[in-house]
Amino acid sequence: MARRTKAEAAATREALLDAAEEVFLEKGVARTSLEQIARHAGMTRGAVYWHFKNKADLFRALLERVRMPFEELVEEIDDPGLADAPLEAVRLACRLGFIRLEQPRYRRVHAILIHHCEVFGDIDPLAMQNEMAEESCGALQEYFxxxxxxxQLRPDIPPEVAAQLLQSCLGGLFHDWLRNYEQFSILERGMELVNTLLRLVSAP
Structure with a gap:
């Protein structure tokens, strides 16, 4: 019985996050109340407070469902040979990230963070974006x-510069794609850019 109750609680939490994702995307984070999220999920506001302290806590949980730490992407590839091929590890991790981003949930939640979220209470979207960008750039610098x-890296390009180049490329691509995701495939366009940049920074 306890196991079933735990599973039901987890399902309720996921349903609330699904509802928040839909309402945040439609109304924006600042203009959405916990009451609206609860109604959209067919639940009471008490159910929301059972799982989340406040809207900021719920929003962070929403982001956690789509976070893609670079190191975890590399681990998912599960290829021991990448230890001696860091640039290939970067390429494959970027590819996996692009594939993930084309999934509706990943696209929608990142669109909420970038385009539908203002500074509100304990929610600071710029700080959250900066944290994710710094984490990504730091991991990239280790690989470079x-x-x-x-x-394997051109001797005239310092690793930190190579990491910043790729991070800036990915950030620009990401923002362009989120503005009009139907215009192009982030996987196809992204791999063109990543492959080109890695060729440019690779040792001859």
């Missing part, structure tokens, strides 16, 4: 540093 150590 390994590439330089292995003689």
């Amino acid at each position: 540093t390994n590439a330089a150590r292995l003689g």
